[in-house]
Amino acid sequence: MTAYIGTPASRIDGRAKVTGEARYAADFNEQNLVYGAVVASTIPKGRIKHIDVSQALRVAGVLKVLTHQDRPQMAADDDAYKDDVAPEEGSPYRPLYDDKILFNGQPLALVLADDWETARFAATLVQVDYDAAPYVTDLQAQLSTAYVVPKPEKPRGDAAKAYAAAQVRHEAEYFIPTEYHNPMELFASTVHVDGAGKLTVYDKTQGVQNVQGYLSKIFAGSVQEFRVISPFVGGAFGAGLRPQYQVVLTVLGALALDRSVRLVLTRQQMYALGYRPATIERLALGANADGTLAAINHEAIAVTSQFEEFSRNDTGWSGLLYKSPNTKFVHKLVRLDVPTSSDMRAPGAATGVYALESAMDELAVALDIDPLELRLRCYSDRDQNENLPYTSKALHECYRQGADAFGWSQRNPKPRSMRDGADLVGWGMATGVWEALQMPVAARIVLTANGHAEVSCAASDIGTGTYTIVAQVAADKLGLPIENISVKLADSTLPQAPVEGGSWMAASASHAVASVADDIRDELLKLAKAVSGSPLAGAAGADVTLAGGRLVSRKDAGRAMSISDLMRHGGLDRMTKEKLNTFAQDHSHARNTHSAIYAEVKVDEQLGVIRVTRVVSAVAAGRILNPKTAGSQVMGSVVGGIGMALHEEAVYDHAFGRIMNANVAEYHMPVNADVHDIKVIFVDEPDDQVNPLGIKGVGEIGIVGVAAAIANAVYHATGKRVRDLPITLDKLKA
Amino acid sequence: MARATAREPVQDPIPIPEKISIQITVNGKATELKVAPWTTLLDALRDRLDLTGTKKGCDHGQCGACTVLVDGRRIVSCLTLAVMKDGAQIVTVEGLAKDGELHPVQQAFIDHDAFQCGYCTPGQICSAVGLLAEGKAKSADEIRELMSGNICRCGAYPNIVAAIQQAMGRS
Numbered sequence: 001m002t003a004y005i006g007t008p009a010s011r012i013d014g015r016a017k018v019t020g021e022a023r024y025a026a027d028f029n030e031q032n033l034v035y036g037a038v039v040a041s042t043i044p045k046g047r048i049k050h051i052d053v054s055q056a057l058r059v060a061g062v063l064k065v066l067t068h069q070d071r072p073q074m075a076a077d078d079d080a081y082k083d084d085v086a087p088e089e090g091s092p093y094r095p096l097y098d099d100k101i102l103f104n105g106q107p108l109a110l111v112l113a114d115d116w117e118t119a120r121f122a123a124t125l126v127q128v129d130y131d132a133a134p135y136v137t138d139l140q141a142q143l144s145t146a147y148v149v150p151k152p153e154k155p156r157g158d159a160a161k162a163y164a165a166a167q168v169r170h171e172a173e174y175f176i177p178t179e180y181h182n183p184m185e186l187f188a189s190t191v192h193v194d195g196a197g198k199l200t201v202y203d204k205t206q207g208v209q210n211v212q213g214y215l216s217k218i219f220a221g222s223v224q225e226f227r228v229i230s231p232f233v234g235g236a237f238g239a240g241l242r243p244q245y246q247v248v249l250t251v252l253g254a255l256a257l258d259r260s261v262r263l264v265l266t267r268q269q270m271y272a273l274g275y276r277p278a279t280i281e282r283l284a285l286g287a288n289a290d291g292t293l294a295a296i297n298h299e300a301i302a303v304t305s306q307f308e309e310f311s312r313n314d315t316g317w318s319g320l321l322y323k324s325p326n327t328k329f330v331h332k333l334v335r336l337d338v339p340t341s342s343d344m345r346a347p348g349a350a351t352g353v354y355a356l357e358s359a360m361d362e363l364a365v366a367l368d369i370d371p372l373e374l375r376l377r378c379y380s381d382r383d384q385n386e387n388l389p390y391t392s393k394a395l396h397e398c399y400r401q402g403a404d405a406f407g408w409s410q411r412n413p414k415p416r417s418m419r420d421g422a423d424l425v426g427w428g429m430a431t432g433v434w435e436a437l438q439m440p441v442a443a444r445i446v447l448t449a450n451g452h453a454e455v456s457c458a459a460s461d462i463g464t465g466t467y468t469i470v471a472q473v474a475a476d477k478l479g480l481p482i483e484n485i486s487v488k489l490a491d492s493t494l495p496q497a498p499v500e501g502g503s504w505m506a507a508s509a510s511h512a513v514a515s516v517a518d519d520i521r522d523e524l525l526k527l528a529k530a531v532s533g534s535p536l537a538g539a540a541g542a543d544v545t546l547a548g549g550r551l552v553s554r555k556d557a558g559r560a561m562s563i564s565d566l567m568r569h570g571g572l573d574r575m576t577k578e579k580l581n582t583f584a585q586d587h588s589h590a591r592n593t594h595s596a597i598y599a600e601v602k603v604d605e606q607l608g609v610i611r612v613t614r615v616v617s618a619v620a621a622g623r624i625l626n627p628k629t630a631g632s633q634v635m636g637s638v639v640g641g642i643g644m645a646l647h648e649e650a651v652y653d654h655a656f657g658r659i660m661n662a663n664v665a666e667y668h669m670p671v672n673a674d675v676h677d678i679k680v681i682f683v684d685e686p687d688d689q690v691n692p693l694g695i696k697g698v699g700e701i702g703i704v705g706v707a708a709a710i711a712n713a714v715y716h717a718t719g720k721r722v723r724d725l726p727i728t729l730d731k732l733k734a
Numbered sequence: 735m736a737r738a739t740a741r742e743p744v745q746d747p748i749p750i751p752e753k754i755s756i757q758i759t760v761n762g763k764a765t766e767l768k769v770a771p772w773t774t775l776l777d778a779l780r781d782r783l784d785l786t787g788t789k790k791g792c793d794h795g796q797c798g799a800c801t802v803l804v805d806g807r808r809i810v811s812c813l814t815l816a817v818m819k820d821g822a823q824i825v826t827v828e829g830l831a832k833d834g835e836l837h838p839v840q841q842a843f844i845d846h847d848a849f850q851c852g853y854c855t856p857g858q859i860c861s862a863v864g865l866l867a868e869g870k871a872k873s874a875d876e877i878r879e880l881m882s883g884n885i886c887r888c889g890a891y892p893n894i895v896a897a898i899q900q901a902m903g904r905s
Binding site: 014015016017018021022027029033055057059061115116117125181182184232234235237264266267462464465628629631632635636638639640663664669670671673675677678 | 750
């Protein structure tokens with residue numbers, strides 16, 4: 001029975017969010033809180049020769065200044081600093097550990113004071129003497145140092161030879177600059193000292209248990225127990241997957257003073273955290289005259305730090321998506337003196353598929369074939385990399401329904417052929433693809449005799465709607481009204497969950513809840529059987545269901561017993577069940593989500609100003625638990641794609657090895673006036689193979705391909721192909 | 735470990751600004767507050783009055799997360815020193831619902847799912863309430879333009895516009 005799953009239920013945490021009751025990491029106040037302020041490096045590489053904190057200490061209200069020379073003890077081995085999602089290769093950065101400077105903006109001191117203003121003022125008085133070293137921050141200037149990192153995708157055939165022999169060829173280089181997540185919430189931690197060696201950490205994170213494990217290792221010698229809580233997260237987009245340095249610094253402050261401490265980073269300081277790496281993508285597509293592919297060559301060159309090797313799969317999507325007998329993929333990294341790059345909104349796919357789908361558009365032009373028609377001719381019903389069937393793939397329907405909603409058939413293929421007054425009008429399209437991942441997650445249900453249930457799990461809700469979908473699944477599985485379900489998330493003491501990322505949480509948490517709800521049902525059935533003359537005497541677990549507050553026979557709805565009666569018979573006020581759900585390892589099928597994106601741009605012919613006036617995103621992602629919250633996820637991802645296409649770029653001054661636009665005014669992001677009509681379509685995609693509930697997840701899929709659709713629309717409008725993002729008017733008019 | 739309440743007094747201390755007494759009315763409640771001149775209205779609300787609904791997203795007046803209503807007008811509280819608002823009437827997101835009933839803008843934000851993470855939401859809502867009072871915005875394009883001081887990184891803009899249009903219809 002599904003009363004709630006699949007319905008557009010409003011967020012159960014909506015009221016808390018519109019009234020200001022929702023508390024984020026920096027919102028947990030207490031009396032006599034100490035405030036921290038960070039002193040950050042102004043050079044990208046070298047050593048601290050001398051750090052003078054004496055002036056800062058003179059400021060009334062300053063309690064302590066921590067530096068690498070004066071701080072509580074921390075672990076001395078790399079393993080302690082490797083969080084659950086740290087890159088396998090390398091040595092994680094250790095905040096305030098020693099005198100080495102690895103990147104600009106690295107924290108060098110933490111000023112602790114009675115209030116934030118005093119701490120901030122005193123931080124300006126800390127004097128750092130540097131022993132500066134030569135550094136590199138320019139990807140283009142360091143291409144000769146690029147080295148290959150192995151990726152799982154295997155080559156097929158001979159892509160170089162097939163490309164050389166192809167009837168129609170397209171080869172080009174695309175560029176995605178360094179982009180920042182810029183969640184609206186500043187990275188912050190509040191550490192409450194509870195006494196008895198316990199610290200409660202309110203942290204901005206996508207994974208409380210990841211932070212808990214990380215801190216426990218770093219401070220194994222001094223803290224008996226960490227509890228990490230993060231009930232609300234003000235956006236993260238991947239920035240909160242790894243523990244960030246402010247949480248370590250806040251703990252250090254709390255340990256140094258034995259007092260509760262809060263540290264909120266400034267927006268500028270957040271530009272020394274992770275970022276989407278600047279990436280060069282080289283595509284060489286060879287086609288036959290009939291619009292089928294003969295060769296795909298895809299090479300990506302991305303940025304990582306000098307001390308860790310972060311890379312994601314950029315090129316594999318090209319091998320996966322389209323039929324081609326010959327493929328070759330190369331992934332390279334360039335090490336720069338910058339913080340380690342990180343996951344950001346569909347990491348790898350947002351960049352790699354942007355390039356692939358731009359190249360496919362250019363190939364369509366070269367072939368004189370409609371871009372949608374080209375995708376259909378290259379369509380594959382199998383994962384081309386692994387030669388596996390999909391559990392489901394409704395991309396055809398995405399193409400069709402998206403094209404119908406957009407009016408694609410009305411497109412005049414000629415560039416500069418469509419106009420609206422002084423504006424050139426362009427229509428572009430692209431394909432999106434992501435993985436349907438699923439992870440082990442545990443959930444606990446406490447059912448009370450009055451027909452209420454509390455569902456809890458350590459998973460985070462970073463705005464994605466986890467609270468709401470967990471309540472929906474629990475309500476359906478327990479046969480209770482959704483108002484009777486309360487949900488507790490993002491506390492490290494709750495049942496196991498991984499970081500919230502990769503679009504895996506909807507499927508993973510839903511199945512955890514469904515699975516433990518079955519245990520509740522079975523326990524209730526045991527109680528039912530113990531009642532003399534039970535109407536459910538001969539029933540097995542699969543024969544009964546929970547509905548309308550009762551345990552009911554599936555065959556005969558007349559045979560039922562109320563939950564409250566059963567629990568009274570059993571002498572129970574409450575029933576608690578907890579279970580870890582794992583998914584069967586089935587490698588016989590590929591599991592992916594897909595999308596088709598259609599975009600309209602209007603470009604002022606004289607000024608080159610670009611507006612994205614319409615976007616249709618048709619998504620195939622299995623069963624959609626909540627079209628309202630899932631629709632918001634995809635809509636928001638489209639907005640992220642608009643930013644990627646037209647606005648976002650961290651601008652380096654390589655003379656200082658520093659980002660010049662480290663704020664949210666000069667790092668351009670879409671604002672309300674930049675966003676117009678966005679239509680999200682969820683294509684029906686029944687899938688009983690991907691997992692029992694048929695859920696694939698929608699977090700990442702929404703952004704993949706969006707930048708390409710817009711770039712392709714800009715080309716169609718203007719006849720000018722801009723291959724380095726963002727597409728700004730200066731590039732258009734150049 | 736000894737609990738550090740304060741450090742030993744230092745020789746030749748660098749003074750910090752003295753606190754000044756101000757009277758403000760916050761969400762209908764008359765409040766006397768002693769604040770240093772360098773304290774922003776945002777930090778005073780959050781750190782001194784425990785009104786943490788108002789958020790800090792940039793501290794530079796660039797993002798709008800800290801928007802509150804001062805004498806009925808929407809302002810960014812991070813660019814406003816608290817002492818400048820002595821005698822002012824201040825309404826924050828916590829003061830919009832009356833007797834447990836949500837303000838029409840708050841309800842419309844829930845109805846239209848005009849947020850995801852919720853962090854920019856208090857600022858968006860206060861800004862929208864201010865926008866309605868200004869009476870300037872009529873069309874969707876005008877709403878978009880006049881709400882562009884409030885960044886939503888989750889990208890809920892179309893839903894924010896729809897929510898404001900719903901609230902306009904009701905008020």
